[in-house]
Amino acid sequence: MKILKQIWNMISIPLVAVILAVFIGTIIIFISGSSPIQAYYGMLRGSLGGLDSITRTLEKATPLIFSGLAVAIGFKAGLFNIGAQGQLLFGAITSAAVGFMIKGLPWFIHAPLALLAGGLAGALYGAIPGILKTTTGAHEVITTIMLNYVAINFTDYLADGPWKDRSLSNVVARTPEIELSAKIGTIGPIPIGFIIAVIAGVIIWWLLWRTTWGYQIRTVGLNPNAARYAGMRVSMVVILTMVFSGLLAGLGGAVETQGVVGRYQPGFNVGLGFDGITVALLGKTHPLGAIPAAVLLGAIKAGSSEMQFESGIAKEITDVIQALILFFIAADMIVRWIIRRRVEEGAEKVVLSTGWGKH
Amino acid sequence: MINRIKLSKILNLTTIAAAVALIIVIFSYSRDAMVTQAVLNSMIRQSTPLILGALCGLMCERSGIINIGIEGQMLLSAFTGFIISATTGNLVLAVISSILTGAVLGLLLAFMSINLKLDQIIGGTVINIFALGITGYFYSQTLVAKTKLSPIPLEPLTQIPLIGPVLFNNPPITYTAILLVFVIQYMLFYTKWGLRIRAVGEHPRAADTLGVNVNKTRYISTIVGGAIAGLAGGFLTLEAVGSFERAMTNGRGFVALAVMIFGKWTPLGAWGASLLFGLASAVQTQLQFGGRLLIPHQFIGMLPYVLTIIVLAGFVGRARPPAAEGKPYEKE
Numbered sequence: 187m188k189i190l191k192q193i194w195n196m197i198s199i200p201l202v203a204v205i206l207a208v209f210i211g212t213i214i215i216f217i218s219g220s221s222p223i224q225a226y227y228g229m230l231r232g233s234l235g236g237l238d239s240i241t242r243t244l245e246k247a248t249p250l251i252f253s254g255l256a257v258a259i260g261f262k263a264g265l266f267n268i269g270a271q272g273q274l275l276f277g278a279i280t281s282a283a284v285g286f287m288i289k290g291l292p293w294f295i296h297a298p299l300a301l302l303a304g305g306l307a308g309a310l311y312g313a314i315p316g317i318l319k320t321t322t323g324a325h326e327v328i329t330t331i332m333l334n335y336v337a338i339n340f341t342d343y344l345a346d347g348p349w350k351d352r353s354l355s356n357v358v359a360r361t362p363e364i365e366l367s368a369k370i371g372t373i374g375p376i377p378i379g380f381i382i383a384v385i386a387g388v389i390i391w392w393l394l395w396r397t398t399w400g401y402q403i404r405t406v407g408l409n410p411n412a413a414r415y416a417g418m419r420v421s422m423v424v425i426l427t428m429v430f431s432g433l434l435a436g437l438g439g440a441v442e443t444q445g446v447v448g449r450y451q452p453g454f455n456v457g458l459g460f461d462g463i464t465v466a467l468l469g470k471t472h473p474l475g476a477i478p479a480a481v482l483l484g485a486i487k488a489g490s491s492e493m494q495f496e497s498g499i500a501k502e503i504t505d506v507i508q509a510l511i512l513f514f515i516a517a518d519m520i521v522r523w524i525i526r527r528r529v530e531e532g533a534e535k536v537v538l539s540t541g542w543g544k545h
Numbered sequence: 546m547i548n549r550i551k552l553s554k555i556l557n558l559t560t561i562a563a564a565v566a567l568i569i570v571i572f573s574y575s576r577d578a579m580v581t582q583a584v585l586n587s588m589i590r591q592s593t594p595l596i597l598g599a600l601c602g603l604m605c606e607r608s609g610i611i612n613i614g615i616e617g618q619m620l621l622s623a624f625t626g627f628i629i630s631a632t633t634g635n636l637v638l639a640v641i642s643s644i645l646t647g648a649v650l651g652l653l654l655a656f657m658s659i660n661l662k663l664d665q666i667i668g669g670t671v672i673n674i675f676a677l678g679i680t681g682y683f684y685s686q687t688l689v690a691k692t693k694l695s696p697i698p699l700e701p702l703t704q705i706p707l708i709g710p711v712l713f714n715n716p717p718i719t720y721t722a723i724l725l726v727f728v729i730q731y732m733l734f735y736t737k738w739g740l741r742i743r744a745v746g747e748h749p750r751a752a753d754t755l756g757v758n759v760n761k762t763r764y765i766s767t768i769v770g771g772a773i774a775g776l777a778g779g780f781l782t783l784e785a786v787g788s789f790e791r792a793m794t795n796g797r798g799f800v801a802l803a804v805m806i807f808g809k810w811t812p813l814g815a816w817g818a819s820l821l822f823g824l825a826s827a828v829q830t831q832l833q834f835g836g837r838l839l840i841p842h843q844f845i846g847m848l849p850y851v852l853t854i855i856v857l858a859g860f861v862g863r864a865r866p867p868a869a870e871g872k873p874y875e876k877e
Contacts, residue, residue, distance in 0.1 A: 218683070266666055322858040327613060327666060329857060331799045332850040339850075343843035463670060505678030512674060516667045517657060 200468050200475075202521045203514035204482070211507040215499060224497040232492025233485035237375045239492075244380045245446055247484025249274070249455075251383035252438025253462025254469060254476035255390050256312075256431040261471040262394060263427040264407040269315060269330025270435040271459025272337030273308035277436025278443045279341045280307035282450035283349055285364025285443065296367040301382075301440045308436015309429045311337065316428030320421035326428070334459070342452045351449070360451035370445040379445035383477075386434065390473040403427055435459060457505075464508050467515045483508065563817055566824055574707055584827045585711045590785060592816075592823030593722045594619065594794075597777035598801025599808065599815040600722075600729055601647075604770035606810060607733060608763045609746040609869040610658050613669030614650065615774050616798025617676030622646040622778025624680040627789040630690040636783060640694075640718070643779030644772045650676075651771020655764045662873040673798075681791055693787035694718065718780040723816075725773065730812040742766050746867035749874040759874045774798070796850065803853040807860055810867065818856075825852055 212222040233243045253270045260267035281304030288296065315329040346359035353362065370378045394400035405413040406423045414420050439455060447454050465483060469475025486508075490501040514521055574581040598615045605612035612618075626643035630636055650672055657668035694716040702713035712723075733739035741762055744752035749759045777797075782789050804822060808814030829845045 214682075268670070318854070318858050324854070324857040328799055328802055329854050331796065332803075332853045332857075335796050335850040336847045339843040339847045343841050346843075347841060460674065464674070467667070500682050502678060502681035502684075505674070506682050507678075509671060509675035509678045512667075513671045516663050516671055517661045520661070 196470070198525055199518050199521050200470065200479070200515060202525055203468070203518075204511055206514045206521070206524075207507050207510035210510050211503060214506060215503060218499075220497055220499045225493050225499050225503075228493035228496035229486065229489030231489070231496075233489035235492075239488065241372060241375045241377065242488040243481065243485045244375075245377050245484070246487040247480040248377060248379040248383050248445065249438040249442045249458045250461050250465050250480035250483055251380075251387060251477055252434050252441065253459050254465025254480050255387060255462075255473055256434035256438070256459075257462040257466035258469065258471045258473055258476055259390060259394070259403070259427060259434065260431045261466060262407045263403045263423060264410065265316075265319075265424065265427060265431070266327050267312070267315070267330055267428065267431045267435075268327055268463065269312065269333050269459070270431070270438075270462045271457075272330070272334040273311045273432040273435035274439035274442075274459040275337045275341045275455055276311045277304035277308040277439030278447075278455050279344055279349070279361070279439075279450040280304050280436070281368075281440035282361045282364055282443045283344075285368035286362045286449070288368075289365055291365075291367055293367040293369075296365065297370055297444060300364070300368045300444055301370075301437065304440025304443070305433045305437040308439065309433035312428045312430075312432015312435065313425060316425035319428075320424050338452075341450070345450055345452050349450075358451070361449045363449045364444065368444055369448065370441065377445055379441040382437075382441065383480075386437065387473045387477050390434070394473065399426075435462070438462075461508070464512050464515075467512060562821060566821065578707070580831065582707060582710060584824075584831050585707070587827035587830060588820060588823040589711060589715065589719060590823070591826045592819040593719050594777040594780050594785075594797050595801050595804050595822055596726060596816050596819035597722050597773050597780065598798050599805040599819060600725055600812060601651075601770040601774035601777070602802050602805040603808075603810050603812065603815060604729070604742075604773065605651075605654075605767050606805070606867055606870055607746045608742045608766035609749060609867060609872065609874070610655065610763055610767050611665040611669070611871045612651075612654060612767070612770060612774075613666050613802070614654055614672030614676075614798075615669075615777075615801055616794050616796065617669075617673035618647045618650045618771055618774035619778040619781065619798050620673075620680055620792070620794045621650060621676040622775035623782040623793060624676075624684070624778075624789055626779040627690060627782040628683075628688070630692070630783055631688040634691055636692060636694055639783050640776070640779045643783070644775040647775020647778060648768050648772040651768040651774070652764070654771065655767040658767075659760050659763055659873065665871050677792060680789075684789065684791060688789075690782070690787055694784040716784045718776060718784045721776065722780075726812045726816045733812070743867070745874075746869055749869050753874070753876065763874075777801075800849055800853050803856050806866075807856045822849060822852065825849065 215222045215225050231239065233239055253274060256270045256273070257267055281300040284300040284303040285296070288299070291299070311333065314333060315324075315326045318324045318329050319326050342359065345361055349361045351360050351362040372378060373381070394403060402413065402418050402423050405416070405418060406420055410420050413423070438458065442455060442458065443450055461483060465476050465479045468479035468482070469477070486504050490504045493499055494501050570581065570585065598619065601615050601618070602612055622643040625646040626639045629642045630639035633639070654665075654668055654672060657663040657671070658665045696714050696716050697720070699713040703709040705713070733743065741752065741757050744755075744757060745759050745762045752762075753759050778794070781793060786793070800822065804818045805815050807818035808816070826849055829848055833842060833845055
């Protein structure tokens, strides 16, 4: 009984938030003149209606787990990394470059190499806002958003310039297809990328709660002044957290390139980084919470194409539902009032809006 | 002694930058009047949404509410303005609906920050994602607007060389933006209302003790700020482009925050900063179309964002934001 209660305590707020969001989404679909029942039927079929659909759901969930972890680890240190999108793009294009430029490697070297290169690119790009924050005090929310736009432009340039697919049949901006040895496949219906993502989630959990370094991250997130007083090097922790966050986002991009797209093409990875914010908050900024949250969002995404096909409702309704989920999660006071629950004592609360000044 | 202090105040970086820009403008006007005027016109066009966004940001922040949702407020207002314009053909109604949309989103931000005590940065992010989703969902390419706001020349003034056609031959929202700079500057620093707003943003407890209703003041400031962001959205669809595209705000809401910081949370300073940003993008567009620059267009596209980062990194440490920013106020 006690375990059941604990589980309920853990999932009740996200669950009610999702139900409320879907309810309002239903009203919006109804207002715009379509049938909600048809819409949800299509969505269910597209996400869970068969092995293919389940594979697609997990495929969609994979980069979201990574970007969700990226945002969540930032939150733990009191950092809001909205730049997961940009870091993910750099990860995606770098792994594509390693994937198509290097030839003749066996798969067990080539695929991990491309993955690692993608993660590294994301990590380096994530370091920039961390360094800017600690040295100049520039708030990471704005710098990471600006770096997203820089990343979009820069990867566009690479895919349309030096790394463009020069084969005769191609006219659009995209890189050549990666070598077969760099691709990541599936085991049965389960994409290998998904397995890697789950392992990453467990590693991040271990890192945050079982290592000194994780303890430092959490302390800095809860109270940077206390952390400084206790002798922790706050700036170092901030930079390293951003590096890790970028690494995870970069891996997300790399997995998407190697497991799904097969090359880098501008516009194919849009939104994956931003969705990480919803995933992280839906998972209560817990690394293991990010996994079910990402699967739920992945299912909505996978089902949305089928839904559009069956009921003619624009896929963007998923973005609306996602924003509503985010709203109800963030505004948990509304949800708490509905299910009559008080705020737990000693609950870890992330504080982000400390103004534009130093950390 | 007094003179020296004043001199050092005048000779800060912003003024130097403005002076350098002015010299370049005068020089290039003597070389090529046509191009210079085109660049300056484009500067005003580019700066309008930025100054409006920055005014929104500083209205909110002066009262202690961080508004990171300017981008979303602009986007949704741009959308509703466009929809009304396309369906009714009435531009006045369209502008009003833009302003109202912005105000409603301002109300939402205030409600989230004040009543729900939500982290304000997350509150703003909710607005941004919501606006992106809802405009994407209801957007359809079949809708077209037939007209857009056209320039109103203020007759005798347009005859002044260079300045005339640049400043006095603009569409209405551009005029309004410039007017708002002075109105808000006056309001914030020379009226009872402005004093209250600033007090609430700096030291809400003291303001409360003196009988100022902290939360009411914050509500009003944030709603007014939202309305101004709504006007910026209206500018994009009703005055600048004449149509709506997905995610057409393109980060302007965030650049506006940098403009606000660069201008040290004052309307006049922000106006100067927005003109500098506007000039930078105008010059690079001109170079691009003139074919005098052999840099891939993506690098030129990066410029405003890189500039924002530089501004943020270089200035945030020196400028001081309102002290009570981001913290919900609770009565004792």
